[in-house]
Amino acid sequence: MEKFLIITSREYLNKITNKTFILSTLFTPLILVGLIFLIGWFASVNNDQVSNVSVVDNSGYIFDKLESTESIRYVQLEDFDLEEAKLISKTKSDFGLLFIENSESPKEIAETITFYSEDAPSLTVIGNIENQLENILTNKNYKINDIDINKINSNKVYVSLYQETFQGKKTTKADSFVGLLFGMFLAFLLYMLIFAYGGMIMASVIEEKSSRIIEVIVSSVKPFYLISGKIVGTSLAGITQFIVWGVLFYGFSFFISTTFGITSSYDNNEFMLAAESSAISDASLNMLSSFFNLPLANILIAFIFYFIGGYFLFSSMFAAIGAAVDNQTDAQQLLLPITFIVIIALYVGIFTAENPDGIVSVIFSMIPFTSPIVMMMRIPNGVPISEQIISLLILYLTVILIIWIAAKIYRIGILMYGKKPSYKELIKWLKY
Amino acid sequence: MKNLLTIDSVSKNFGSFTALNNVSINIPEGCIYGLLGPNGAGKTTLIRIINQISLPDTGKVFFNDQELNASHIRQIGYLPEERGLYPKMKIGEQAIYLAQLKGMDRKTARIELKKWFEKFEISDWWNKKVTELSKGMAQKVQFIVTVLHKPKLLIFDEPFSGFDPINANLIKDEILKLNKEGATVIFSTHRMESVEELCENIALINNSNKILDGNLDKIKKDFKTNTFEVAVNSPNAKNLESKLKSEYETFAPTFRTIGDNLKMNIRLASSQNSEKLISLLNSNSQLIHFKEVIPNVNEIFINSVQND
Incomplete structure (x- = not known):
């Protein structure tokens, strides 16, 4: 136990005093924050640009009702035929030309309206134009057929389902959305952590093996203590890194947004979500309340347990692979199965996003190699505690089994030099 | 111990x-x-x-x-x-x-x-x-x-x-x-x-x-073979040589000396002893070199491994 602590503290100190580690810890958030603000800045520059759309309106009533927006300004070209209008629009370097033929019936007009532009216009621009034209032409149709628009509007019924779970908890559409987003975030975080630190452990095992210090060390400590000290020490370094990142990230964001007054792209995201709801402030409030509607305690506890389980599961496999090979290059091939497992888990994650309680998602949230990722995506939308406990039980039993296997491979592998072992040989090592 | x-x-x-x-x-x-x-x-x-x-x-x-x-x-x-x-x-x-x-x-x-x-x-x-x-x-x-x-x-x-x-x-x-x-x-x-x-x-x-x-x-x-390195300076070397060869099992010398005119390796049978050999060598000639051949670890190693 004492030696375990010695090893753990060396691994930890060695990691956090490593130059690359320090640099990546300090600069990753800087780069990340920089990127986010850069994207935000690009987006705002993009939005500031106003696109001029020339309109030749032969119907006589459509242009008057077209409303310019922040990004699209409609300009009328009077009494030009199509070819002339095209030429003018082009020389003015307009965004495009909207050509409206005259006709008695709005339906016929709708069929003949054409939009000319240099490049393929963006969907939002086309959507805006189509929406406006649809409204204008529909209203015109009502008028022609003597239908009272006010009556129609006043009789329109809007439905927004009031949702509640069987347990009596209120939910909203935003709730599921926030839950999904949060679940994806957690699953991704889990995946990143497991791979980043698993990779570090593998590299450190390979270093000990290739520098040949390993035999001296295992003559002093049992390989099992060495590898568990390594795994725990590295995870502590990882946690340190995450805390530093959290603090720096928050600090940088605060610093940049107060000094430069640029808003980060979070706000843009919220803005997009807000489009679904009526008002922006309402949406933010909804999001916030949705967030607190999530089973946060359950999520936090589950995250910790799945992180620990998943981390030990994968890092012991990484350690075994590191012990089996002599250098990083050889490791790639043996890593393939792990990569497959994670790709499957992420792929199932996509199904889960659509249907958190679908049969595929439920099964994969029970399979130990995929359960940390898939279950974390399900939990924000509610998973019975019994299911979580069964899944965790399966995970932890598998962890014990895998650690036992990995320890055997590790114990043999660290003293084997020369050729890269095949899977068959690895299995044979288990019998030594 | x-x-x-x-x-x-x-x-x-x-x-x-x-x-x-x-x-x-x-x-x-x-x-x-x-x-x-x-x-x-x-x-x-x-x-x-x-x-x-x-x-x-x-x-x-x-x-x-x-x-x-x-x-x-x-x-x-x-x-x-x-x-x-x-x-x-x-x-x-x-x-x-x-x-x-x-x-x-x-x-x-x-x-x-x-x-x-x-x-x-x-x-x-x-x-x-x-x-x-x-x-x-x-x-x-x-x-x-x-x-x-x-x-x-x-x-x-x-x-x-x-x-x-x-x-x-x-x-x-x-x-x-x-x-x-x-x-x-x-x-x-x-x-x-x-x-x-x-x-x-x-x-x-x-x-x-x-x-x-x-x-x-x-x-x-255990590994020594009762073999001796001998070298003499004798006025009658030929005689001595034939006498030694008739009485003992002899081999070509495996050592270096100077100032002798007769040298060889001699292995004693179990019935023979070294005193007799020495007195024979000493009679009428000058004894230059007399040493029992003791196998070194290298020889023991190679011998044992090859015979194993």
Whole structure:
């Protein structure tokens, strides 16, 4: 136990005093924050640009009702035929030309309206134009057929389902959305952590093996203590890194947004979500309340347990692979199965996003190699505690089994030099 | 003499490959013991079992009459043939770390290390990294780490490889000093001249089996063939030569002398003795050289392995 602590503290100190580690810890958030603000800045520059759309309106009533927006300004070209209008629009370097033929019936007009532009216009621009034209032409149709628009509007019924779970908890559409987003975030975080630190452990095992210090060390400590000290020490370094990142990230964001007054792209995201709801402030409030509607305690506890389980599961496999090979290059091939497992888990994650309680998602949230990722995506939308406990039980039993296997491979592998072992040989090592 | 280490009928298999087959060896306390054998004979496997890096399939190992257990780790110092240090860790820090793993506390480890570093005149390496040192320099550090915790049993696997003659001598003197202070030493090596020079006892392992062990002088006695190197300066050399050849089994000489006119190797049969041979050689001629042929470890090694 004492030696375990010695090893753990060396691994930890060695990691956090490593130059690359320090640099990546300090600069990753800087780069990340920089990127986010850069994207935000690009987006705002993009939005500031106003696109001029020339309109030749032969119907006589459509242009008057077209409303310019922040990004699209409609300009009328009077009494030009199509070819002339095209030429003018082009020389003015307009965004495009909207050509409206005259006709008695709005339906016929709708069929003949054409939009000319240099490049393929963006969907939002086309959507805006189509929406406006649809409204204008529909209203015109009502008028022609003597239908009272006010009556129609006043009789329109809007439905927004009031949702509640069987347990009596209120939910909203935003709730599921926030839950999904949060679940994806957690699953991704889990995946990143497991791979980043698993990779570090593998590299450190390979270093000990290739520098040949390993035999001296295992003559002093049992390989099992060495590898568990390594795994725990590295995870502590990882946690340190995450805390530093959290603090720096928050600090940088605060610093940049107060000094430069640029808003980060979070706000843009919220803005997009807000489009679904009526008002922006309402949406933010909804999001916030949705967030607190999530089973946060359950999520936090589950995250910790799945992180620990998943981390030990994968890092012991990484350690075994590191012990089996002599250098990083050889490791790639043996890593393939792990990569497959994670790709499957992420792929199932996509199904889960659509249907958190679908049969595929439920099964994969029970399979130990995929359960940390898939279950974390399900939990924000509610998973019975019994299911979580069964899944965790399966995970932890598998962890014990895998650690036992990995320890055997590790114990043999660290003293084997020369050729890269095949899977068959690895299995044979288990019998030594 | 009391045995520090008793290896009792130890076998070890890797799959279908037998690395050690029923090997028993006794290592007396305070001796320097040579563990010899060709490459792949099973020496390293045996050393790893003594170090508890791997466990025997059958058989037991006793340290000081106790069955080998984790508490013995700190009483053993092991310098493996394949050795290294952490390339990016400072020398001093890593030596302290390795000493801690052997059960020393930080403070004692630091004090003892400083002493050794001064003795080897490498104090200014303390804050250097291994990548800045030459191979021989790193070997010195490894040697210090092996002996630092004053183990009762020291195991050296090819300790002199990688050292220049001056440093090899320095290391050899330190090993002898540690032995004098009470440490039992196991040497595993191919360099027969160092076995000859240092070891009191040897064991020879070939093809996973122990084929020979015991006190080196006794083994030499068993291996000697009653052969003598003789050289004389005789006025009647031809006569003497034919007389010797008729009475004894003779061979071409295997030695160098000057000032003689007759030399050969003579093997005595069990009924013959050396006094008679000497008086024959002394009569009428001048005896230049007379020496019993004692097999060296190299010959014993090659002989035993080839006959095995």
